[in-house]
Amino acid sequence: MDVLWQSIPDIAKRVAEGDVSATELCEASLARIAAIDDGHGAFLSVAADSARAAARAVDERRARGETLGPLAGVPVAVKDVLCTADQPTSAGSKILMRDGRAWQPPYDATSVARLRQAGAVLVGKANCDEFAMGSSNENSAFFPAKNPWDRTRTPGGSSGGSAVAVAAAMTPGALGTDTGGSVRQPASFTGTVGVKPTYGRVSRYGVIAFASSLDQVGPFARDVRGAAALLQAIAGPDPLDPTSLDRAVPDYLGACEGSVRGLRIGVPEEYFTEGLEPEVDAQVRGALAHLASEGASLHPIGLPHTKHAVATYYVVACAECSSNLARFDGIRFGGRASVERDLAAATAATRGAGFGAEVKRRIILGTYVLSAGYYDAYYRRAQRVRAAIARDFEAAFAVVDAIATPVAPTVAFPLGSRADDPLAMYLADIYTLPASLAGVPALSVPCGLGQKSRLPIGLQLIAPHFEEARLFTLARAVERTAPDAGARPPAS
Numbered sequence: 364m365d366v367l368w369q370s371i372p373d374i375a376k377r378v379a380e381g382d383v384s385a386t387e388l389c390e391a392s393l394a395r396i397a398a399i400d401d402g403h404g405a406f407l408s409v410a411a412d413s414a415r416a417a418a419r420a421v422d423e424r425r426a427r428g429e430t431l432g433p434l435a436g437v438p439v440a441v442k443d444v445l446c447t448a449d450q451p452t453s454a455g456s457k458i459l460m461r462d463g464r465a466w467q468p469p470y471d472a473t474s475v476a477r478l479r480q481a482g483a484v485l486v487g488k489a490n491c492d493e494f495a496m497g498s499s500n501e502n503s504a505f506f507p508a509k510n511p512w513d514r515t516r517t518p519g520g521s522s523g524g525s526a527v528a529v530a531a532a533m534t535p536g537a538l539g540t541d542t543g544g545s546v547r548q549p550a551s552f553t554g555t556v557g558v559k560p561t562y563g564r565v566s567r568y569g570v571i572a573f574a575s576s577l578d579q580v581g582p583f584a585r586d587v588r589g590a591a592a593l594l595q596a597i598a599g600p601d602p603l604d605p606t607s608l609d610r611a612v613p614d615y616l617g618a619c620e621g622s623v624r625g626l627r628i629g630v631p632e633e634y635f636t637e638g639l640e641p642e643v644d645a646q647v648r649g650a651l652a653h654l655a656s657e658g659a660s661l662h663p664i665g666l667p668h669t670k671h672a673v674a675t676y677y678v679v680a681c682a683e684c685s686s687n688l689a690r691f692d693g694i695r696f697g698g699r700a701s702v703e704r705d706l707a708a709a710t711a712a713t714r715g716a717g718f719g720a721e722v723k724r725r726i727i728l729g730t731y732v733l734s735a736g737y738y739d740a741y742y743r744r745a746q747r748v749r750a751a752i753a754r755d756f757e758a759a760f761a762v763v764d765a766i767a768t769p770v771a772p773t774v775a776f777p778l779g780s781r782a783d784d785p786l787a788m789y790l791a792d793i794y795t796l797p798a799s800l801a802g803v804p805a806l807s808v809p810c811g812l813g814q815k816s817r818l819p820i821g822l823q824l825i826a827p828h829f830e831e832a833r834l835f836t837l838a839r840a841v842e843r844t845a846p847d848a849g850a851r852p853p854a855s
């Protein structure tokens with residue numbers, strides 16, 4: 364059904380006006396998943412019954428003349444690191460499974476609960492790298508997701524399934540999480556819009572933690588207005604997450620109609636160096652030229668500590684993950700690999716069998732950098748460099764309103780091409796990590812297909828803390844003028 368390709372606010376409006384029912388939309392989404400997801404691997408589980416019940420509830424509210432929420436009837440997918448009370452949650456890992464059965468959380472993540480309150484219909488849980496660690500979805504303990512633009516390639520990661528669900532119009536919107544780029548990079552690789560909000564903008568309650576000082580929940584949609592509508596629904600303070608901040612949430616859909624005239628855009632030289640593929644460079648510069656032609660001004664800036672971002676991130680993120688993942692001991696959650704009576708042996712057997720190689724690598728690295736004798740040399744030093752990276756952004760935002768860069772140095776790479784080379788994989792995040800370390804909001808908006816590859820390329824826009832609205836204004840201007848806008852992946 365073509366309505367699945369439409370923009371989220373338009374779909375919700377059609378539901379409110381009775382032009383299409385939530386049930387019809389839900390059936391269309393389930394049918395599309397059934398028809399094409401075998402070849403895409405976007406979903407780890409589909410909850411047809413509870414989706415149908417949620418859709419029916421929306422239709423009944425409408426029949427009773429009640430006002431519907433802003434996402435009424437919109438089918439959505441959520442990354443499988445977000446807890447859902449009515450659906451299994453795996454974190455892309457086997458460690459939460461017991462006797463071959465998935466774990467089912469006793470509650471919803473706040474972002475999930477807010478989507479439901481807004482009327483969205485949750486159709487299933489999206490594939491991802493194990494515990495959100497990865498850049499290609501190949502670290503999923505189950506199967507990799509595939510890029511609908513070329514199914515021999517990665518959709519990116521770690522929120523790959525969410526990106527694929529949206530790019531192939533199985534659902535018009537999805538939630539992912541972004542710790543170091545996991546929403547923005549897959550958005551860039553699949554031609555969708557993906558937002559990493561300011562740290563503290565969206566509640567982390569019910570997000571299975573990877574690196575708590577970096578994790579944020581963020582939306583995917585086929586266009587900027589769709590992403591704005593989703594963020595509107597999930598943003599705002601939550602008493603259940605003390606790091607969520609009590610700041611008013613502005614009108615993001617309204618911001619999509621704003622003008623870019625007079626906005627000052629910083630272009631950091633550190634993001635346009637060797638390693639950046641020429642076709643990515645070309646489309647990004649094309650988008651910058653469009654913004655300038657609409658009245659924004661471009662300014663060369665420096666973010667001098669950028670070169671330390673990869674090293675800093677992998678110290679901080681691994682340290683936090685080694686601490687967060689300590690709770691998976693086979694006793695409190697999930698399955699147990701051994702019935703040995705010795706606690707250490709039982710825990711070691713469970714963790715040895717339950718975690719994949721990348722998760723183990725990071726727990727070991729993180730434990731090392733936090734251990735006595737190495738703490739100062741690695742962890743404390745990384746915290747200092749993190750502060751320096753944040754100061755780079757502060758200094759830049761004293762003179763510009765936003766920053767524009769590529770999202771990733773390349774287009775989507777072939778599945779398998781980096782799976783055995785962690786360093787090459789880590790370098791895929793080189794342009795997304797700094798904003799994560801600084802806690803500032805950033806998004807990816809499609810800015811054209813590569814001239815050679817014909818694969819999607821994203822422009823990254825970065826703003827000061829809590830200025831997501833400005834990102835939407837700029838991104839909408841890019842979307843309006845981007846070449847190949849509205850192009851659909853050939854595989855669908």
Ligand code: GLN
Nearest residue numbers: 495496497542543544545
């Ligand atoms: N690719 C990065 C990593 O593997 C980022 C992951 C994320 O944002 N969840 O850590």
